[in-house]
Every structure is written in C-alpha cells, then in structure tokens.
Amino acid sequence: MRGSEGPALAFENVAKSYGGTRAVQGVSVQIEPGQFVALVGASGSGKSTLLKTVNRLVEPSAGRVLFEGEDVAGLPLAALRRRIGYVFQSIGLFPHMTVAENIGIGPRLAGQKIGTSRVSELLELVELDAEMARRMPEALSGGQRQRVGVARALAGDPHLLLMDEPFGALDPVTRDSLGERVRGLHQEFGLTTVMVTHDMAEALLLADRVLVMDEGQIVADEHPQALVAGGGGEIAQALVAVPRHQAERLAELSR
Numbered sequence: 022m023r024g025s026e027g028p029a030l031a032f033e034n035v036a037k038s039y040g041g042t043r044a045v046q047g048v049s050v051q052i053e054p055g056q057f058v059a060l061v062g063a064s065g066s067g068k069s070t071l072l073k074t075v076n077r078l079v080e081p082s083a084g085r086v087l088f089e090g091e092d093v094a095g096l097p098l099a100a101l102r103r104r105i106g107y108v109f110q111s112i113g114l115f116p117h118m119t120v121a122e123n124i125g126i127g128p129r130l131a132g133q134k135i136g137t138s139r140v141s142e143l144l145e146l147v148e149l150d151a152e153m154a155r156r157m158p159e160a161l162s163g164g165q166r167q168r169v170g171v172a173r174a175l176a177g178d179p180h181l182l183l184m185d186e187p188f189g190a191l192d193p194v195t196r197d198s199l200g201e202r203v204r205g206l207h208q209e210f211g212l213t214t215v216m217v218t219h220d221m222a223e224a225l226l227l228a229d230r231v232l233v234m235d236e237g238q239i240v241a242d243e244h245p246q247a248l249v250a251g252g253g254g255e256i257a258q259a260l261v262a263v264p265r266h267q268a269e270r271l272a273e274l275s276r
C-alpha cells in the first residue's frame with residue numbers, strides 16, 4: 022500500500038523562474054493519498070511546470086516537493102520515476118518499438134522485464150485487445166496510442182499518476198470514455214492522481230478537487246460541487262462559466 026502516512030504529495034513554497042519569467046511563484050499545497058486533483062488554468066499559468074517538479078523534469082528555483090514524505094530532490098531519479106506514472110499529451114511512444122516494448126520500457130530501464138501476460142493485463146485495463154501488443158505505434162489511432170500511454174504509466178505499479186493534458190488531442194467521444202476509464206483505474210488501484218487540463222468541464226467531472234492556477238499561483242482550491250455552486254473566486258468562476266453557458270444553451274435547445 023502507500024509508502025507513508027501523511028500527504029502523498031506536498032509542495033512547499035515551490036517557485037520556478039525561466040530567466041525573467043516567473044512560471045511558478047511560491048506554491049504550497051498538499052495532496053492526500055487517493056485524491057484525484059485537477060490543475061486548471063489559462064495557458065501559461067504554470068500548470069505543466071508545477072506538475073513536472075514532481076518527477077523532476079523541472080527542478081524548482083526555490084522550495085521543495087515531498088513525495089510520500091521524501092524530498093524528491095534527494096531521491097535517485099530512476100527510483101523516483103518508477104514510482105510515478107506519467108502521461109502527457111504527445112504520448113511519446115517510441116516509434117521503433119512495439120506496443121509491448123513501449124509498455125515495458127519503464128520496468129526495463131529499472132532492470133526488470135515484464136512478461137506477455139502482464140502486457141495483456143495492462144492492455145485490458147485500458148480496454149485494448151491483447152493482439153495490439155505486437156503492433157508498432159504507427160499502426161494505432163491517436164486514441165489507442167494514448168491508451169497505450171496510460172498502460173505504460175501503470176506498468177510500474179505506481180502510487181502516483183501525473184497526467185499533463187492527457188486527453189487534449191483526442192476526439193470528444195474517445196476523450197470522454199478514456200477519462201472515465203482513467204477515473205476507474207484511479208479508484209481500482211487506490212492511486213493519487215494529478216491531472217493538468219485546460220478544460221474546466223473535464224476537471225469538474227473527473228476530479229474530486231480542483232486547483233486553479235493563475236500567473237504561477239494557486240488562486241482556488243475547491244471541490245467541484247463548490248465551484249459549480251459559485252465558489253472559488255473570480256478567476257475560477259470565469260473558467261466555470263464556459264461549461265455552464267454550454268449546458269444552458271443545450272438546455273435551451275431541448276425546450
């Protein structure tokens with residue numbers, strides 16, 4: 022089960038600057054084990070930068086990130102990344118490797134091999150046929166590739182799943198069904214999940230906690246119900262207004 026009591030993830034005064042750009046400005050927030058957190062905000066608000074401080078794709082300029090109570094800066098990189106599943110929009114499957122090899126890449130880098138039955142099991146979790154294991158990534162649709170990306174992220178039995186716009190490039194139907202599937206897997210495996218998204222509707226429907234970022238800071242930290250009820254302040258409400266207006270217009274059409 023979980024490696025420690027206490028928060029799964031803690032950001033303590035985390036800041037990151039790129040030259041003169043202050044991408045993240047003193048973020049302190051804790052994420053409890055089992056939470057599904059959406060990180061929402063306008064383009065350039067610092068969401069991806071904050072997320073990447075967890076698996077050290079970005080090193081903070083100040084502050085620290087604790088994963089299960091340990092400062093990530095002090096953990097060997099390979100061991101840290103093995104404990105964290107990471108899914109991102111452009112997927113990053115290796116084109117010269119089969120689906121099975123792509124799924125097994127994390128464990129393989131850690132000196133372990135995953136067998137055919139484990140690959141089949143992982144494919145089944147993301148609702149793909151076991152036959153896909155032998156295919157090359159170019160022979161998959163975008164949605165299927167993204168499912169392989171999720172399977173790969175789960176291959177190391179992570180406690181924590183980080184997702185950066187995981188469904189951004191998918192058509193709405195695939196996006197919806199893969200979102201639901203990931204929510205189901207989150208539940209089934211007792212994961213802690215942090216998902217970056219532009220889409221407030223997706224955040225409200227999938228997450229149980231929504232963090233809103235603006236100019237490198239967290240400006241709202243609310244349950245979806247509270248946001249829908251009008252909470253979280255002006256910036257959060259401007260984002261909630263988009264799906265709300267859409268829902269109202271659809272309701273008008275059915276009158």
Ligand SMILES: Nc1ncnc2c1ncn2[C@@H]1O[C@H](COP(=O)(O)OP(=O)(O)OP(=O)(O)O)[C@@H](O)[C@H]1O
Nearest residue numbers: 039042044062063064065066067068069070071219
């Ligand atoms: N490697 C980098 N070098 C220089 N500036 C960067 C780098 N990465 C991000 N930035 C800048 O930091 C700020 C925050 O970027 P970040 O990608 O974290 O935002 P975001 O909220 O995830 O945006 P988006 O939703 O568009 O992906 C932006 O101003 C961006 O231009």
